[in-house]
Amino acid sequence: MTLTHEAPATTAATVESLTLAGAVNHALADALAADPSVVVFGEDVGVLGGVFRVTDGLAARFGEARVFDTPLAESGIVGAAVGMAMNGMRPVVELQFDAFAYPAFEQVVSHVAKMGNRTRGALRMSMVIRIPYGGGIGGVEHHCDSSEAYYAHTPGLTVIAPSTPQDAYSMLRAAIESPDPVVFLEHKKLYWAKGPVDSVRRVGLGRAVVAREGTDATLVAYGASVLTALEAAEVAAAEGRSLQVVDIRSLAPLDDATIEAAVRSTGRAVVIAEAPGSVSVAAELAARIGERCFEYLEAPVRRVTGFDVPFAPPKLERYYLPDVDRILDAVDSLNWDDR
């Protein structure tokens, strides 16, 4: 699969075809090279290069002082990153899988998110917490959670979930440069999908993008669900229905302007996400669209999300995950008789 939102704009010299994992690797390398205060640490990120090889080669290139393994302690990793950020470093930490970020929850919610506010900006938490998340890879329990709601609900955090290698590269660079703490969610299913990456291109945090133009209804998604949405739009197009796809990319803050404009232009919306739907980012999107586009809506905003159950075991995940058919069913339910 190839992943891009648009044709790269700059010269061929800076453009490479990379997997999303490769794009993250490049972003880390370029950030390490650009700024001596950037440090990368976590479990197995050193000599092994991470269990997904995202940090491959970085320890060798930048040395063990800047790219290193820690003791196996996630609260420790994040808590130490807080202290490092207090002392002028820009830590980029990896938590190995979604569910293994939970031990760090107190540090994330009580300190990472609040230290800047607490100190009136004197101690900003300029740090990135990278979390491989999501399912669709046949992973066993605790390896496939979509945990973004926990972070997106927490004031003070910026939460990013790119769906293309370009966004992964550009938004990770922006995340590392951000004065604020960023939870950077990398969808595991996308790790090996390739796309062009222009290392000169900058993508700011907090901005959604229209990944496909369309006029009949708007699919709002992020992470791997963007691909499913794009596929659904392709199928729908063949059936004569024009679906717009918005990749929100930034889960917190949400880019209300882009989302609002998109939904207003079609008058119908389906929100797609892998996480259980209740009290989720998808719920927030549905609520906001309802609040901000009420007069424009021809039909209720539908959600196509994971069920409100723990993530499925490998052999059942295809039933759990939002798929093209389920999206199209939701689209079909959007009061088309009115037209």
Place this chain on the structure above:
Amino acid sequence: MTLTHEAPATTAATVESLTLAGAVNHALADALAADPSVVVFGEDVGVLGGVFRVTDGLAARFGEARVFDTPLAESGIVGAAVGMAMNGMRPVVELQFDAFAYPAFEQVVSHVAKMGNRTRGALRMSMVIRIPYGGGIGGVEHHCDSSEAYYAHTPGLTVIAPSTPQDAYSMLRAAIESPDPVVFLEHKKLYWAKGPVDSVRRVGLGRAVVAREGTDATLVAYGASVLTALEAAEVAAAEGRSLQVVDIRSLAPLDDATIEAAVRSTGRAVVIAEAPGSVSVAAELAARIGERCFEYLEAPVRRVTGFDVPFAPPKLERYYLPDVDRILDAVDSLNWDDR
């Protein structure tokens, strides 16, 4: 302030006027007396009787084996409760304040919520996690979080937030008897508010209640916000507007039937909650009402919630918390011109 949804139905003998803290205390005592597998533990719940005196007298009455203090370790408290539940006990643990539940997050999400599912029901987590939460009491940072979204998003948990002493009593009894794990949220501002408690009365989990009838718009709230909503309804009534108030009580599962019927009957809804609004229970309520009542809505569902900022310091909390005026402003915005 006096708190009740309705006049108690049974004989005076079983009815007492109690504070919400007292109601919880009675529920614990009655559960300890009724079932030898109930144990109560946490930090300072023994001889001190809890920092809010909710467990006052229980250690003396039921002995140190059944009501006891643990080492100061929240993950430990919840993790040990998991093991106890595996071994046939019904632990009721107290985490001292909302923010001090975060260290236990991994145990809550990865085990409390999932153990029953993991073992196909062989090991059900029949346990209750009591958490004093919420603001409005002039507490310093980390003592006033409304953390319900984290739990309500997590499949497998039942999340209860009573607003009256009666519900606190009855729903805590039901929570302790439940085969499933219950996060029981006790709003600190309500602890000293009194209301009648009938210890015979049973209130099931998962059921909302109409706390006040009304015809023009529906206020949907829980916890301390129910009181604010009732006050707002009172003020509105004086101004000639009839507001219905739904106390959802059960944040997970939500009682869709009651909420839906209520909102359909008025065609307008405002959701009120103290937690930051983004990706919250309020968002879920707004999204669901939008999904389920679309054809009935005269106006977008409004949310009156905490801002998307860390909880305010004591001297600023009155600006942060939803209040009567803010609710009435939201009600005013509900497209009344249409009528």
Place this chain on the structure above:
Amino acid sequence: MAHEDSELLPGETPVRFLDQDGRALDETRYPMPPLSELQAAYRALVVARRINEQCSALVRQGRLAVYPSSHGQEACEVAAALPLAERDWLFPTYRDAVAVIGRGVPPAEAMVLLQGDWHSGYDPREHGVAPQATPLATQLLHAAGFAHAAKLRGEDTVVVAMCGDGATSEGDFHEALNLAAVFGLAVVFLVQNNGFAISVPLSRQTAAASLAHKAIGYGMPGVRVDGNDAAALLAVMHAAVDRARAGGGPTLVEAHTYRIQAHTNADDDTRYRDRAEVQEWVARDPLIRLRSYLRVCDALSAAAEDEITAEAEAVAAELRDALQAEHVPDPEDLFRHVYAERTPRLEEQWAMLADELARDAESEHAESEHAEHEEAR
């Protein structure tokens, strides 16, 4: 240094009964277990090794999604399970499938997780085995809570809780050992120190002289034992279990061992360790060591060996057969166990999925009719 300190600190060398060639050493801290138990242990070791090999093969054949093998660590696995009574409980990790099987769980049920059918495949109550824990060190707290419940009811249940060297760095390790010590619970914490947490060497987990040195900080004894010497492990575990059963409280046992395979099949251990190091440990194989000893003691006849091999083969064959059959779990399972009773929301969601499945089945049916029709033409 106080008198009691020396009782809680581990000895300067790990407890060891057998040298690499299976010769008995001069170990005086514990009594050598009886030959009959060593024979039983040997049988279990051979079966465990065979299961490890079989499962690795099943991964290669795509029958298991993943298998974290305890190849090389089987003595620890066996010694975790053997000393326990039926009423006791074991709290294993993802790596401890053969210990789980050692408690009587049918091998195929122990593989359900790794096969991808469900999150756990056996009835914990039936066998006294908690589900294998994936989030590191979390199960140690469950073990403590479980033992606490037993203590409150006056039962003499003993719990063995397992974890790896890496897991000792987690906060839950600390909280569990401390809880168990403060309440004097009947838990034996068995740390399999195999030198690595995936790629991270022990030196990144601790600066202490040993992991067993942590015990004194909780006020419990810490013991180091050769993790490839089944005799030593059994002696130490028996003592710890007996102590716990008698109300003496918890013990921390650190077993020095080595993982011969990569972390899982998904791992590439050539990135982080020398082949020479692996070979050194292959030479310390716990099976060979115990076999040599039993042979020297004339406690393992050729016939017995044949019989044990046959038993191991039978277990492997059973496992193979069980996993050959393609089992498709029921999608409704997703909704069955989240709560004791399904919520209305879950009913709705299942209804939606059921409807999808019905429509899929219909269109498949239509397609196949169409295909038949085409064929018939």
Place this chain on the structure above:
Amino acid sequence: MAHEDSELLPGETPVRFLDQDGRALDETRYPMPPLSELQAAYRALVVARRINEQCSALVRQGRLAVYPSSHGQEACEVAAALPLAERDWLFPTYRDAVAVIGRGVPPAEAMVLLQGDWHSGYDPREHGVAPQATPLATQLLHAAGFAHAAKLRGEDTVVVAMCGDGATSEGDFHEALNLAAVFGLAVVFLVQNNGFAISVPLSRQTAAASLAHKAIGYGMPGVRVDGNDAAALLAVMHAAVDRARAGGGPTLVEAHTYRIQAHTNADDDTRYRDRAEVQEWVARDPLIRLRSYLRVCDALSAAAEDEITAEAEAVAAELRDALQAEHVPDPEDLFRHVYAERTPRLEEQWAMLADELARDAESEHAESEHAEHEEAR
């Protein structure tokens, strides 16, 4: 027991230089600090005590919402701050306001949290003091990370991280000490063991002989010291700070002390401890002990005492004055620091609040005009 073990374990008795009457004891493990430093410490102790008393009074007057007093623990507070250089950092808890002030933070700024104006009131960078931490043990990790950053840059910054006995049971305590030891970081962990975590006695936190016994499990030295003996504390802290500065890595210092007041003004300590016990500890007052010693040494003249008392009174008066003035924080502060740049959402929310405030102000204005009008009639 290995040779190194005895170097990391705490001594059988806590380090102590002065007895209850301020007489010098025969303590040989550390050198007695110079008199000049003890004089400085005494001055700091008197100021600290005065601040504690003043703050408790301010609570009674409703000027502070809450005050967790370190009354009785002032020697620990002083010894945490004094040995640090300007470039060093202190990581204090909610109880350590006087240590914070000891680092040069203006007392009124240290009270902003408890006064309810904001979550922290001083500039951490200006004084080398992290915000006082409320979630227990979390700050120990920040301290380790801070020291790690310094080490990576080759700086010789030393960090003192404080916590209570209760906090040692938290997972973060474990993870922090372990990280610091594994990376050889320049952190001195100072545990004020005051015997209670709110109502819970030490026996519920640990079954170990001492909290300092935990150190060996991380491979760092653990030291026990009389927490009401400023001389002993300074000696131990200086040694630990010097060791850290020289690259020797972290140390765990356990100071035995006692909280004379209730946990906070909201607490009722008669529910969980005997008055007799409190009185025993009142008799071990760290101020009196050091004063007696200095007097015996002729190192504390009456004039000096008067001067110190006056200084303490001045600090108290300043604090009183600062807190008498009713300060009303700006509601817009709620939105100013959540992110470096306000998000559109926060702009919207502030606009809503600003509009409410404007309307409120208008109607207040109208009301007061109305009232004036009525009066004028």
